[in-house]
Amino acid sequence: MTSxxxxxxxxxxxxxxxxxxxxxxxxxPECLVRAFCVCxxxxxxxxxxxxxxxYREFHRTPPLLGFVRSQSRNKIYTSFVPATAFRPTTxxxxxxxxxxxxxxxxxxxxxxxxxLVVWDPITGIHTRLPLPxxxxxxxxxxxxxxxxxxxxxxxxxxxxxxAFVCERSAAHHNLMSVHVYLSEDGTWSYDMxxxxxxxxxxxxxxxxxNSIAENTINIRWKTKILEYNMGDRKLKVINLPSGYQGSSTxxxxxxxxxxxxxTVEDLSRLCLWSRKPDPNGALAWAQxxxxxxxxxxxxxxxxxxxxxxxxxxxVIFIQRQDGLFTIELNSDRVKKxxxxxxATHPLAQRIFPYMSFYTxxxxxxxxxxx
Numbered sequence: 245m246t247s248x249x250x251x252x253x254x255x256x257x258x259x260x261x262x263x264x265x266x267x268x269x270x271x272x273p274e275c276l277v278r279a280f281c282v283c284x285x286x287x288x289x290x291x292x293x294x295x296x297x298x299y300r301e302f303h304r305t306p307p308l309l310g311f312v313r314s315q316s317r318n319k320i321y322t323s324f325v326p327a328t329a330f331r332p333t334t335x336x337x338x339x340x341x342x343x344x345x346x347x348x349x350x351x352x353x354x355x356x357x358x359x360l361v362v363w364d365p366i367t368g369i370h371t372r373l374p375l376p377x378x379x380x381x382x383x384x385x386x387x388x389x390x391x392x393x394x395x396x397x398x399x400x401x402x403x404x405x406x407a408f409v410c411e412r413s414a415a416h417h418n419l420m421s422v423h424v425y426l427s428e429d430g431t432w433s434y435d436m437x438x439x440x441x442x443x444x445x446x447x448x449x450x451x452x453x454n455s456i457a458e459n460t461i462n463i464r465w466k467t468k469i470l471e472y473n474m475g476d477r478k479l480k481v482i483n484l485p486s487g488y489q490g491s492s493t494x495x496x497x498x499x500x501x502x503x504x505x506x507t508v509e510d511l512s513r514l515c516l517w518s519r520k521p522d523p524n525g526a527l528a529w530a531q532x533x534x535x536x537x538x539x540x541x542x543x544x545x546x547x548x549x550x551x552x553x554x555x556x557x558x559v560i561f562i563q564r565q566d567g568l569f570t571i572e573l574n575s576d577r578v579k580k581x582x583x584x585x586x587a588t589h590p591l592a593q594r595i596f597p598y599m600s601f602y603t604x605x606x607x608x609x610x611x612x613x614x
Contacts, residue, residue, distance in 0.1 A: 262289055266299055271307035273602035274329035280604060296603035300397040305557045306599040308570065308581055309365070312350050314342045314594040320355055324365060327581045330602050332365035345596035347389035347399040351406065360406065362387055362427075365598060366606050367400050376408050376423040376432040383410040384463050390426060400606040403428045407461050409470060420465075422472050422479055462495050462503055469495065471503070485517065485529040492549040494560075499532065499573075506560055511547050512537045514560070514571070533573075537562065540578055541569055552597040561597050568595070 265286070268275045280290050289295055300306075310326040322340045324332055339356035352361040354372075362371045391402040406425040411418050424433045461472045469482040482503075484493075498504030498518030505517050516533040538544045545564040552561035558573040568582040 261286070262295060262298075265289060265295075266302050269307075270299075270303045270601055271309075271328050273309070276602065276604060291604045293605045296398065296601075296605040299603055300395075300601050303601070304397075305559075306397060306554075306601050308554075308559075308597055308599050309602060311552075311561075311568065311582070311595055311597045312342045312345055313596075314340070322352065324598070325582060328602075330365075333368045342594050342596050343385040344387050345598050346387055347394075347396050347404070348600040349387050349389075349399065349404060350596065350598065351385055351387040353385070360385070362404060362406065364400055366600060366602060369401070371427065373406065373425055373430075374432075376425070377410055377421070383408060384465060385409070386461060386463060388461075390428070398601055398603065398606070400600075407463070407472065408432075409463050409465065409472075411465075420470065420479065422470075424474075464493060464495050464505075469503070469505075482519075485531075492551070494550045494553045496553040496560075506550050506553060508537075508548050508550055508562075512545065514548070514550070514562070516573075535571070537564075540571070540576065542578075542580070551595040554597060554599050557599070559597075559599075561595070563595060 265279055268279065276290060280287050308327050309330045310324055310328065312322060313325055314320060314322040320339055320341050322337045322342050324335045337352065340352040340354055340361065342350060343353055343360075344351040348364060348366060350363045350365065352363065353375075354361050357372075359375055360373050362373070363369075385406060385408050387404055387406050389396055389399040389402060390405040391399065394402065404427045408423040408425070410421055410423070412421075425431070426433075460474065463470045463472070467484060467488075469484065471480040471482055472478075473480070484505075488507075493505050493507040496504050496506050496516075498516070500518060500520075502518050502520070504519070507515050507517070509515050514535040514537055515531055516535075517529050517531050519527040520530045522528040537548045541548075541562070541564065543564075543566045545566060547565065549563045550560065551563045551568070553559070554561075560571045560573060562569045562571060566583070567580050570579045570581055571577070
């Protein structure tokens with residue numbers, strides 16, 4: 245008697261399954277979750293730290309999981325706006341002002357409790373640290389991974405560093421100070437360095453879209469750039485180009501690995517600058533690329549603003565009236581990642597892109613399926 249049931253599907257060879265799972269797109273974390281739910285053997289593979297490390301190495305560039313946005317509606321509040329199916333356990337933080345996002349972490353200033361918070365959206369872990377000097381007129385902050393030899397593709401749970409730059413007014417100058425917090429020590433290094441600047445160099449509110457080079461932190465401060473060397477603990481002031489008229493500026497690493505910045509001029513032209521030696525050997529600013537945004541982006545806009553740069557991955561984030569876009573500088577690939585971010589005036593909010601791999605060796609929860 246012939247059976248009416250089809251024969252069972254042949255099993256995949258054991259070494260083929262990890263190779264297939266390795267090719268799940270990193271910007272589709274829900275696919276990792278679905279695969280995790282298939283069976284026990286797949287769960288073991290996907291949560292194995294060795295596989296997760298291979299996954300990050302295979303895909304190289306962390307995906308944009310979302311961005312963190314601070315807005316004011318009577319009171320300051322910050323929300324995580326997803327660009328994928330990933331959702332952190334907490335998406336809205338009241339009285340928290342976002343200051344930086346890098347290496348899998350987000351840095352906030354808790355205005356109610358008057359301290360700082362480092363948040364890892366993947367693990368859900370919050371770390372609070374005191375402000376090193378609360379009575380200051382203006383400050384800028386940045387956070388980055390402090391693990392030796394880290395490739396910054398899976399920075400979760402390791403040591404981190406926070407740099408705090410502040411300004412105080414004196415009789416004839418403004419005094420700049422840098423304080424550094426290392427999570428392994430749990431303390432601030434106070435008054436490590438200071439620099440006098442002439443009075444009258446104040447500008448718009450400082451938002452620290454900064455860049456990190458080897459052993460060096462570069463912080464945009466109003467109309468200047470502050471370069472802090474972690475080795476010799478010296479602070480250097482770098483002037484922006486003469487006649488600089490950019491409406492928004494983000495520090496970045498240029499094509500040759502030197503300090504650079506991206507800015508929007510004439511409301512719609514993205515200009516990329518780097519520091520190159522002049523005929524006398526001194527470093528001077530030179531514009532090495534210009535992109536007319538109204539020709540590469542799908543819809544013309546009355547204004548454009550640079551709101552972020554994924555340092556080390558060559559991705560620029562542009563805010564416009566019709567949404568938030570990414571531009572990959574190596575390939576000129578353009579992608580719209582959010583539609584409503586430009587609904588208000590361009591200076592009405594802070595936006596920091598959050599780029600990280602969602603792998604199951606660090607994730608505490610499972611992202612909801614769309």
